[in-house]
Amino acid sequence: MAVKSVWQYYVPAADVLRLLDLFRRMVNDSLRIGLLNNASSLRRLSLLSYNQLARYHSPSYYKLCAISRAAGILAARNKSARRGYPTRTPYAVKPQLVSCYGFKITNDGLEIPVSRGKRFSIPLTTHTLQVISQSGVKVRSFTLTQNKLCLCIARDVPMIECVSTVGVDRNLRNLTVGNDDQTRHYDLSKSVRIAGTTRIVASFRRNDDRIRTRIASKYGERRTSRTSNLLHNATKTIVAVAVQRRTAIVLENIGGIRSLYRKGNGQGRRYRGRVNGWSYYEAQRQIEYKARWAGLPVIRLSRSETRGSSVTCPRCGERLQSDKRLERKLWCGRCRIVMDRDRVAAINLARRGRVRFARSQPLVRIEAQGGAVEAVKGNPTPTVIPGVDAPKLTHQTKS
Ligand SMILES: [Zn+2]
Numbered sequence: 414m415a416v417k418s419v420w421q422y423y424v425p426a427a428d429v430l431r432l433l434d435l436f437r438r439m440v441n442d443s444l445r446i447g448l449l450n451n452a453s454s455l456r457r458l459s460l461l462s463y464n465q466l467a468r469y470h471s472p473s474y475y476k477l478c479a480i481s482r483a484a485g486i487l488a489a490r491n492k493s494a495r496r497g498y499p500t501r502t503p504y505a506v507k508p509q510l511v512s513c514y515g516f517k518i519t520n521d522g523l524e525i526p527v528s529r530g531k532r533f534s535i536p537l538t539t540h541t542l543q544v545i546s547q548s549g550v551k552v553r554s555f556t557l558t559q560n561k562l563c564l565c566i567a568r569d570v571p572m573i574e575c576v577s578t579v580g581v582d583r584n585l586r587n588l589t590v591g592n593d594d595q596t597r598h599y600d601l602s603k604s605v606r607i608a609g610t611t612r613i614v615a616s617f618r619r620n621d622d623r624i625r626t627r628i629a630s631k632y633g634e635r636r637t638s639r640t641s642n643l644l645h646n647a648t649k650t651i652v653a654v655a656v657q658r659r660t661a662i663v664l665e666n667i668g669g670i671r672s673l674y675r676k677g678n679g680q681g682r683r684y685r686g687r688v689n690g691w692s693y694y695e696a697q698r699q700i701e702y703k704a705r706w707a708g709l710p711v712i713r714l715s716r717s718e719t720r721g722s723s724v725t726c727p728r729c730g731e732r733l734q735s736d737k738r739l740e741r742k743l744w745c746g747r748c749r750i751v752m753d754r755d756r757v758a759a760i761n762l763a764r765r766g767r768v769r770f771a772r773s774q775p776l777v778r779i780e781a782q783g784g785a786v787e788a789v790k791g792n793p794t795p796t797v798i799p800g801v802d803a804p805k806l807t808h809q810t811k812s
Pocket of ligand 1: 745
């Protein structure tokens with residue numbers, strides 16, 4: 414089941430605004446009860462707080478959803494505490510309403526219960542209607558804030574049978590997608606530029622935490638609204654092209670990347686600011702949910718499968734040499750050629766993913782370099798290159 418959401422602006426009525434605030438207060442009440450009794454599971458929290466929420470004049474669906482929302486917040490807090498991150502006492506500030514019950518999609522809008530026997534209809538835009546009227550799409554829940562309406566939608570999609578793989582290499586300035594046949598760069602250098610111009614450089618006359626927070630959030634919102642569009646365009650095209658060519662997407666494991674650019678690692682402040690200003694997981698998140706929606710398999714390589722993917726020659730498996738004079742280019746001493754670093758990474762990722770792919774889906778035809786070969790279980794995967802393809806390959810061919 415693939416899940417995603419579609420949102421639009423709407424104009425709230427006074428009734429709806431009252432409902433949003435009521436919901437917020439119910440969430441805070443359940444949070445308080447949960448903290449008091451050290452309960453964070455939905456079941457325990459429901460038993461403890463459902464009766465206490467009786468004094469709120471709200472449809473009873475929303476009471477359950479408020480408890481569920483509070484349980485989610487408490488669970489997230491517990492997770493942070495387990496990982497050793499400092500947490501504050503949770504409290505919902507923004508008026509909001511989340512519900513998976515009671516609503517109805519009529520031919521022109523979303524109809525929700527406001528109070529006993531009274532319903533309110535929110536008109537949906539043509540875009541929203543078009544998205545939710547696609548075949549097999551079901552609306553699972555809705556979320557209202559003061560000016561936005563968000564619908565969570567789900568559908569069952571058949572998996573696309575893939576014939577090959579493409580690797581996606583994430584870099585600061587581009588996304589490189591490709592395999593042995595071809596590679597393509599998606600330029601994101603504009604987002605680096607935007608991040609540079611939305612960084613706070615001014616020195617404050619009064620170094621006040623409240624002022625800094627307000628300015629940082631203003632610039633942060635501006636940055637997000639300008640860069641997310643660029644990234645969405647790139648990931649949309651990547652998934653569309655992969656669906657068209659029936660190639661599974663292979664993602665590298667970039668766990669621990671932040672620790673490479675910490676204070677005290679000998680890099681400049683500006684460089685670290687630039688590298689850490691890039692949201693590494695956002696590209697992955699977008700590719701994954703878009704691929705799932707299209708029914709395209711995504712392969713996440715493990716840490717050890719990712720290792721060395723950008724410094725290994727895709728031709729001979731030799732470790733590539735870098736040179737200050739060759740910017741983002743690498744030199745293979747054995748093949749005596751210069752290769753693009755990003756291209757090399759994408760090709761290697763695609764190959765390593767293909768090895769995994771052949772293991773999990775043994776009857777899918779895999780295009781070899783010379784032509785199509787049936788990769789039946791037991792047959793070796795084509796183009797086995799020691800040091801390039803995944804290390805477990807020899808074990809697999811013997812079995
Ligand atoms: Zn080589």
